[in-house]
Amino acid sequence: MSPITPSVAWLNLSHKPIRLILLLSGIVFAVILMFMFTGFKNALYDSQLQLIDRLKGDIFIVNQRRVSLGIPMQIRRQVLYQAQGYEGVKSASALYMGEAFWKNPETKLVRLTRVLAFNPEIPLFDFPELQDVAELRLPNTAWVDRLARPELGSIKTGTVTELSDRRIKVVGNFTLGNDFASLNGNLLMSEANFQRYFSGRDPKEGNRTLNEIDMAVIETDPQFSTARIASVLQQQLPKNLRIMTRDQIKVWERKYWQESTNIGFVFGILTIMGFVIGVILCYQIIYADVNDNLRQYSTLKAMGYRNIFLYTVIFQEALLLGILGFIPGIVLSYGLYEIAKVATGLVFQMTFDRSIQLLGFTIIMCFLSGLAALFKVQQSDPADIF
Numbered sequence: 190m191s192p193i194t195p196s197v198a199w200l201n202l203s204h205k206p207i208r209l210i211l212l213l214s215g216i217v218f219a220v221i222l223m224f225m226f227t228g229f230k231n232a233l234y235d236s237q238l239q240l241i242d243r244l245k246g247d248i249f250i251v252n253q254r255r256v257s258l259g260i261p262m263q264i265r266r267q268v269l270y271q272a273q274g275y276e277g278v279k280s281a282s283a284l285y286m287g288e289a290f291w292k293n294p295e296t297k298l299v300r301l302t303r304v305l306a307f308n309p310e311i312p313l314f315d316f317p318e319l320q321d322v323a324e325l326r327l328p329n330t331a332w333v334d335r336l337a338r339p340e341l342g343s344i345k346t347g348t349v350t351e352l353s354d355r356r357i358k359v360v361g362n363f364t365l366g367n368d369f370a371s372l373n374g375n376l377l378m379s380e381a382n383f384q385r386y387f388s389g390r391d392p393k394e395g396n397r398t399l400n401e402i403d404m405a406v407i408e409t410d411p412q413f414s415t416a417r418i419a420s421v422l423q424q425q426l427p428k429n430l431r432i433m434t435r436d437q438i439k440v441w442e443r444k445y446w447q448e449s450t451n452i453g454f455v456f457g458i459l460t461i462m463g464f465v466i467g468v469i470l471c472y473q474i475i476y477a478d479v480n481d482n483l484r485q486y487s488t489l490k491a492m493g494y495r496n497i498f499l500y501t502v503i504f505q506e507a508l509l510l511g512i513l514g515f516i517p518g519i520v521l522s523y524g525l526y527e528i529a530k531v532a533t534g535l536v537f538q539m540t541f542d543r544s545i546q547l548l549g550f551t552i553i554m555c556f557l558s559g560l561a562a563l564f565k566v567q568q569s570d571p572a573d574i575f
Contacts, residue, residue: 219467220518259370277413337374
């Protein structure tokens with residue numbers, strides 16, 4: 190008798206198409222909520238790592254007291270020369286980071302932006318646009334991130350405005366994206382220009398010189414073990430340095446945002462709320478359907494079908510509702526991800542693993558609803574129907 194249950198479950202749901210669409214809309218809404226809240230949480234972590242992904246290096250050296258790339262804490266530039274003396278180290282480059290006020294050339298309003306600086310003679314960044322850096326060597330010039338907030342105004346090549354009350358000219362664009370430590374945008378300039386803008390001009394940064402760098406980026410010889418070189422450097426270089434491989438610095442940066450901020454926790458709670466809302470909506474759908482068909486179920490039981498049949502039909506309906514609600518939910522969420530990506534400049538990724546995880550949550554959501562509806566229905570006596 191059980192082979193007929195798939196058709197029974199489907200017919201119970203589909204015999205009123207308009208009602209089915211209305212019922213599924215509630216599940217779609219819950220799926221979108223979970224996708225968006227999870228998307229914002231993952232955007233927090235993924236966006237913080239995109240700068241690391243763009244650096245051409247295998248080992249990264251920062252101040253031991255630095256807890257995140259977004260927290261300024263410099264080290265001495267002489268670390269570069271010390272590191273280059275060890276076997277397996279191919280090159281060592283300096284990365285400078287700071288914040289400065291960019292003046293919108295149209296509105297004249299200012300916005301705080303992140304400035305990244307390096308030696309243009311050394312290919313530190315993996316940006317396809319950085320094939321010709323000749324103009325970056327000129328005084329008072331910079332490249333501006335295409336994904337910068339619209340509040341910065343015109344960022345196209347040739348734009349002239351002010352950075353920290355000093356003239357600056359845009360000589361190119363690159364694509365990086367924002368993060369929660371740099372919500373407005375990023376500028377890329379030479380280390381010589383960095384000194385012009387940050388040498389005693391910004392009280393927040395202090396009297397920065399090129400002898401103080403934010404990070405040393407080490408490129409290793411492929412013939413040597415990166416982990417081994419990092420271990421040697423950690424033992425031999427000054428103890429006030431934190432030396433990490435690419436995987437380690439990603440874990441280090443992600444850990445800070447997971448444990449030291451409430452943003453991830455908040456979006457995690459919101460995701461759970463979306464799940465609970467879905468359970469409630471799905472429960473109402475399944476319970477109403479089962480309650481409407483109690484007479485039919487009682488007739489089937491009189492024909493010899495046992496309670497397990499009723500249980501199977503209910504859970505099959507839950508599975509169908511979960512899958513049917515998930516498909517439009519993921520499609521609409523993908524579109525919302527693209528809108529959020531453009532609006533914020535953050536990284537919104539709908540990966541396969543994350544999609545499968547939320548599909549599992551959706552099915553569990555519907556199964557829990559089916560289980561709750563089943564307990565409710567068991568309180569009814571089929572004999573009362575006749």
